[in-house]
Amino acid sequence: MAGRPPKDNSRDKQYRVRLNESEDRILQYVSEMTGKQKSEIFRNALEDYYNKVRVQEAIQADAEFDDWDTGHISLKRVIDCPYCGAANKCDFEEEYEPSYDERPMGEEITYNFDWESYECCSCGKIIHISGYICEYPAGAYNYEDINVEKVEDDE
Template sequence: MRPKEIQEKLNIDGDRIKLFKREGIFTPENPPSGNRSTNYTDADCEHLRLLVVLTKSGLTCSDIRKLQEGECTLEEAIKIRKNNIDAEIKRKQNALILLSELLADKVEFETFETDHYWNVIAAREAEGEEFINTEDMYGYRAVSLIRSIKCPYCGEEHEVDLEDYMYDESSYEKENGMGPDVVYSFNSEDGYECHECGRIIQIEGWIREYPEGAYDSEDINVVEGEKD
């Protein structure tokens, strides 16, 4: 099955499959080769169905990786995740109560009584209540590695997912509190063939993500891959 076929069959988008690959919990039996996309097998389909069910049930990719590596049982993973979700729901319920109070008080942004509500939250937290964390609000979204490139031989335009050719993901934490500085490095070597002229293209370079989830810069080189 081609990528579009399996996405339609499972009613999921390509980003979900890419996430499973990136997190190391799914590797297709027939990965992309040259300019040919992944050819998914029936076994791949069953594997993806399992991953979709588990993730829609609330398990994370990290949970599933631990299951695959035998670090915990399914029952243990479910109990831990259920406790985490229960705590998240409680935090959101407390936030809903506070939002209702703000509406009832007819608050305005220009005249917002920060001290009053700061003290309200502090008092409730002192009693053991919790409110929404930034992790509850903002999910990580990786910078897209899909780029449009031009064949140096015939000029044909290609849309390429450079994640398929990534060989390194370097990351280091900066001291300014803005999170990790990530650089994705890739090189197609002799693995990409122009679907128009059939010549080998080499695509190499890097894409920088900084701060986390935000595009910063890139250096992508597309050259002739065949040597005379």
């Protein structure tokens, strides 16, 4: 008699993922806000990335997919004012300088921005917001670095 077939969903692979302080904070935050387990958040992100890579692979390999527009990642971010802490709606889509790199799965796009005098929606003080958001493959988030600085003196 044949043994029980192995369960498809048995999770017997283990990865240790190293996080820095701020990554750990955001993992804690998204877990609390969504009510999802931390492991689930990693698995969801992996599947999302996998699907985007599949789409990009198909576009590159098959002329049938040439007209498939994957769209781009969102450049919307909530930026906390360094003066008063208010949440500011920033859509870097409004003003950025793109740079492109050719990678194995097509173009890597970096959206660079340097907003020198952004006015806080709440206290009206001037903030300097600069940095970049990187997309690779097309339609998938890669990484980002956003710096927020006070422009006026604090007195």
